[in-house]
Amino acid sequence: MAIRATDQIIHKAAWLYYTHGLRQDEVAKQLGISRASVAMYLRKARDTGIVTISTSTQLFSQDVLAREVEDAFGLDTVWVVSPERDGPDAAAEVPVVAASVFLELVERGQRIGVAWGRTVYSMADVMPFADLQDVTVVQLCGNLGAPYSYRPDQCTMEIARRLNAKGLNFYAPLVLSSERLARELRDEPVIREQLASVADCDLALYSIGTVDEDSHVVKCGAMSPSEVHALRDNGAAGVVAGQMIDRHGTLLDCDYNRRIISADLNSIRAIRRRMVVIQEDSKLEPLLAALAGGLCSHLVITAEMARRLLARAAKPSVRASA
Amino acid sequence: MAIRATDQIIHKAAWLYYTHGLRQDEVAKQLGISRASVAMYLRKARDTGIVTISTSTQLFSQDVLAREVEDAFGLDTVWVVSPERDGPDAAAEVPVVAASVFLELVERGQRIGVAWGRTVYSMADVMPFADLQDVTVVQLCGNLGAPYSYRPDQCTMEIARRLNAKGLNFYAPLVLSSERLARELRDEPVIREQLASVADCDLALYSIGTVDEDSHVVKCGAMSPSEVHALRDNGAAGVVAGQMIDRHGTLLDCDYNRRIISADLNSIRAIRRRMVVIQEDSKLEPLLAALAGGLCSHLVITAEMARRLLARAAKPSVRASA
DNA sequence: GGGATCGATTGACTTTTGTCAGCCTCAGTG
DNA sequence: CACTGAGGCTGACAAAAGTCAATCGATCCC
Numbered sequence: 001m002a003i004r005a006t007d008q009i010i011h012k013a014a015w016l017y018y019t020h021g022l023r024q025d026e027v028a029k030q031l032g033i034s035r036a037s038v039a040m041y042l043r044k045a046r047d048t049g050i051v052t053i054s055t056s057t058q059l060f061s062q063d064v065l066a067r068e069v070e071d072a073f074g075l076d077t078v079w080v081v082s083p084e085r086d087g088p089d090a091a092a093e094v095p096v097v098a099a100s101v102f103l104e105l106v107e108r109g110q111r112i113g114v115a116w117g118r119t120v121y122s123m124a125d126v127m128p129f130a131d132l133q134d135v136t137v138v139q140l141c142g143n144l145g146a147p148y149s150y151r152p153d154q155c156t157m158e159i160a161r162r163l164n165a166k167g168l169n170f171y172a173p174l175v176l177s178s179e180r181l182a183r184e185l186r187d188e189p190v191i192r193e194q195l196a197s198v199a200d201c202d203l204a205l206y207s208i209g210t211v212d213e214d215s216h217v218v219k220c221g222a223m224s225p226s227e228v229h230a231l232r233d234n235g236a237a238g239v240v241a242g243q244m245i246d247r248h249g250t251l252l253d254c255d256y257n258r259r260i261i262s263a264d265l266n267s268i269r270a271i272r273r274r275m276v277v278i279q280e281d282s283k284l285e286p287l288l289a290a291l292a293g294g295l296c297s298h299l300v301i302t303a304e305m306a307r308r309l310l311a312r313a314a315k316p317s318v319r320a321s322a
Numbered sequence: 323m324a325i326r327a328t329d330q331i332i333h334k335a336a337w338l339y340y341t342h343g344l345r346q347d348e349v350a351k352q353l354g355i356s357r358a359s360v361a362m363y364l365r366k367a368r369d370t371g372i373v374t375i376s377t378s379t380q381l382f383s384q385d386v387l388a389r390e391v392e393d394a395f396g397l398d399t400v401w402v403v404s405p406e407r408d409g410p411d412a413a414a415e416v417p418v419v420a421a422s423v424f425l426e427l428v429e430r431g432q433r434i435g436v437a438w439g440r441t442v443y444s445m446a447d448v449m450p451f452a453d454l455q456d457v458t459v460v461q462l463c464g465n466l467g468a469p470y471s472y473r474p475d476q477c478t479m480e481i482a483r484r485l486n487a488k489g490l491n492f493y494a495p496l497v498l499s500s501e502r503l504a505r506e507l508r509d510e511p512v513i514r515e516q517l518a519s520v521a522d523c524d525l526a527l528y529s530i531g532t533v534d535e536d537s538h539v540v541k542c543g544a545m546s547p548s549e550v551h552a553l554r555d556n557g558a559a560g561v562v563a564g565q566m567i568d569r570h571g572t573l574l575d576c577d578y579n580r581r582i583i584s585a586d587l588n589s590i591r592a593i594r595r596r597m598v599v600i601q602e603d604s605k606l607e608p609l610l611a612a613l614a615g616g617l618c619s620h621l622v623i624t625a626e627m628a629r630r631l632l633a634r635a636a637k638p639s640v641r642a643s644a
Numbered sequence: 645g646g647g648a649t650c651g652a653t654t655g656a657c658t659t660t661t662g663t664c665a666g667c668c669t670c671a672g673t674g
Numbered sequence: 675c676a677c678t679g680a681g682g683c684t685g686a687c688a689a690a691a692g693t694c695a696a697t698c699g700a701t702c703c704c
Contacts, residue, residue, distance in 0.1 A: 008381070011378065011380060011381035014377050015377050015381055018375050018376075019377045019418060020418070023659090023661090024660070024661065024662095025661095030406065033684090034684050035660095035661085035684090036661095036662085036663080036664090036683070036685075036686095037682085037684075038661095039661060039662060040662095040683085042661095043662085045377075049378070050378045051375065051376070051377050051378070052374075052375070052376050053340050053373065053374070053375045054340075054373070054374055055333070055336050055337055055340055055341055055367075055372060056371060056372050056373070056374065056453035063329070063333040063337075066334075067334065067341070077334075079330070345689090346690070346691065346692095357654090357655095357690095357691085358655075358656095358692085358694095359652085359653060359654075361691060361692060361693085362652090362653085362692095365692090
C-alpha cells in the first residue's frame with residue numbers, strides 16, 4: 001500500500017523528533033507547519049504505533065514481573081528474585097534480597113515489628129550490619145520453642161543487634177491452652193501495651209505460613225497435625241503472625257485463634273509498610289489470602305511465585321492513578 | 323547481586339511513566355523522591371536501553387524509488403533516503419536510517435555478522451540502545467588498524483553493547499603478507515570455526531568498498547594505491563568484507579584475496595538477509611557488482627543512488643511474486 | 645575523629661510540550 | 675456565486691519536563 005500523504009508527514013515528524021532528537025519547534029520549522037500540529041502528529045504517531053516506546057523485558061524480566069504484580073494486586077513495591085544461572089536457586093536467594101530490601105526500608109527513629117518463622121530466621125542470618133540508632137525492633141507475637149537456629153526472641157534480638165537497634169521482646173507464649181488464660185494474659189498491662197503499640201510501627205516484617213502438617217505452627221508444637229487439618233477444613237488458608245486467616249485474609253473465628261497472644265490483624269493493617277517475604281513457591285494460597293486481606297504492601301518473592309500470582313490475579317487491571 | 327536497588331528504581335520510574343502514563347510529579351510522589359530525580363532516572367532509562375523508543379522506517383521503504391529498485395534488482399526490501407531541505411544531506415542520514423532498519427531486522431536468538439568500514443562505524447555511533455538478549459554479533463572479517471573512531475573489534479563490540487547482545491570478535495589480521503601464512507591461519511581451529519559459523523548467521527551487515535586510491539582498504543593500509551590500480555585493471559569492481567570482487571560479484575582470482583582472512587562469499591550468500599548500506603553516491607559500480615553477485619537482499623541508499631541504479635538496471639522486469 | 649572529596653539529590657528556574665477555542669480552507673450545494 | 679459545514683491548523687496559554695547550582699550525605703584517608 002502506498003503511503004498516504006498525511007501519514008507521510010506524521011512519519012517525518014516522528015523521525016525528526018524521536019530519532020534525531022529535534023525539538024518540536026525545530027520539526028515544525030523544517031516541515032513548514034505549526035508546532036501545535038507537530039505535537040498532534042507526534043501523538044498520532046505514538047497512538048498508531050509508528051513510534052513504539054517499550055520498557056525492556058529481557059534484561060529486566062524480574063523487574064517487569066514485579067511491576068505486573070504490583071499492578072495486579074495494588075501493592076506498593078514488589079521485588080522478584082530470578083534464579084541465576086549457576087547460582088543458588090531463587091528461593092535460597094529470597095532472604096538475602098529481602099534482608100537488603102528491609103534495610104533500605106528502615107529509617108532513623110522508626111519502630112519495626114517482626115514476626116518469626118523460618119524465612120524471617122533466614123533473613124536474620126544474612127541481615128547486613130548497619131548502624132540504625134533510634135530504631136526499635138518489636139516482636140509481633142508470642143514465643144514458642146522453635147526447631148530452628150534461634151528462638152523467636154533471639155531472632156528479634158539478632159535483627160536488632162545487626163541493625164544496632166533496640167530490641168523489644170514479647171514475654172508471653174504464642175499459644176495457650178485455654179481461651180480464658182490467653183484473654184487474661186492479653187489484659188496484663190505489660191502485654192497489652194506491647195500489643196497496642198503494634199499499630200504505631202512504621203514497618204512490619206513477616207512471612208505467611210501454610211495450613212498443613214508441614215506448617216510452621218505444627219513444627220513448633222503450637223498445634224497438632226489433626227488440628228491443622230480440621231482448621232483447614234474450616235476455611236483456614238494461611239498463617240500470619242501465628243494466627244489463622246481465611247482466604248479473604250480475615251481472622252478465622254476458631255478456638256485456636258482465641259488462644260493466641262499476637263498482634264491484632266487490624267493493628268498490622270494499620271502499619272504503613274507491611275513487608276511480606278515468601279521463599280517457597282508452594283505458598284501461593286496462603287499468600288493470596290494475605291494479599292486479599294490487605295496484609296501486605298511490600299513483597300519479596302521468586303519469579304515463579306510472581307508468575308503464579310499473576311495467573312491468579314483477580315483483576316489484571318491497571319492501577320488507577322492519583 | 324541479583325537485584326540492584328538503583329536499577330530497580332529506574333525501572334520502576336520508567337514503568338510508571340511510560341507504561342502507566344503517569345506524570346513525572348506523580349511518579350516522584352509514588353516513589354518518594356523529587357521530580358528532578360525522576361527526570362534523571364528517565365534519562366538514564368532511555369540512555370541504557372531500559373526504555374527503548376523506536377521509529378518505524380516505513381517512511382523510507384514506502385517510496386516509489388524504493389519499490390522500483392526492489393523490482394529492478396529483485397531485492398527483498400530497499401530503503402531510500404531523500405534529501406531534506408534544511409536537514410542533513412541524504413548521505414549523512416543513511417547510517418541513521420540503516421541503524422533503525424537494522425534494529426527492525428534483528429530478532430531474539432539470532433546471530434548477526436558485521437563487517438567493518440566507515441559506514442558501519444557511523445551506524446554503530448548512532449545505533450539506538452535495545453534489549454536483544456540471546457543475540458550474537460560476530461565479526462565477518464579480520465582486523466586492521468583503522469583510521470576511524472573505532473577499531474574493527476571495538477565496532478563489533480559497540481554494536482553488541484548497544485543491542486545488549488554478545489559480541490564475538492575475530493582475532494586475526496584482515497590481510498597477511500603471504501598466502502601461505504593466511505592459509506595456515508585460516509586452518510587454525512579457532513579461526514576456522516568462526517569462518518564456518520558465518521553461514522549460520524541470520525543477518526549480515528556491510529557496506530561495499532570502492533577500488534581506487536580513496537578506498538577503505540588503502541586507507542587502512544591493507545593495500546598500496548598502486549596495488550589497487552593494478553587490481554582495478556585486472557577487473558576488481560568492489561570490496562566486500564575486505565575482499566575484491568569483479569563486476570559480476572564473484573571473488574577475484576588474485577594474490578591479495580588469497581592473503582585475506584575473511585568470510586567466504588558463498589557463506590555470506592547463504593545468509594538469508596544480507597543488508598548493504600551505501601552512503602556515497604560514487605559507489606555505483608561497486609554496488610552494481612555486489613548486486614550482480616547476489617551479495618545483497620536488503621539495501622539502504624540515497625535517492626540519488628536509487629536513480630543511478632535504475633538508470634543502469636539490467637532488466638527492468640517486475641519482481642516475481644511469491 | 646575530622647576533614648576532604650565525590651556522587652547523588654533537590655529546589656528553583658527555564659524551556660519545551662500539551663491543549664483547545666477559534667479560525668481558515670475547501671468541497672459540496674442551492 | 676454565496677452559503678454551509680467539516681476538518682484540519684494555529685496562537686496563546688497552561689502544564690509538564692529539563693536543567694543546574696547548591697546542598698546533602700556517604701566514604702575514604704589521614
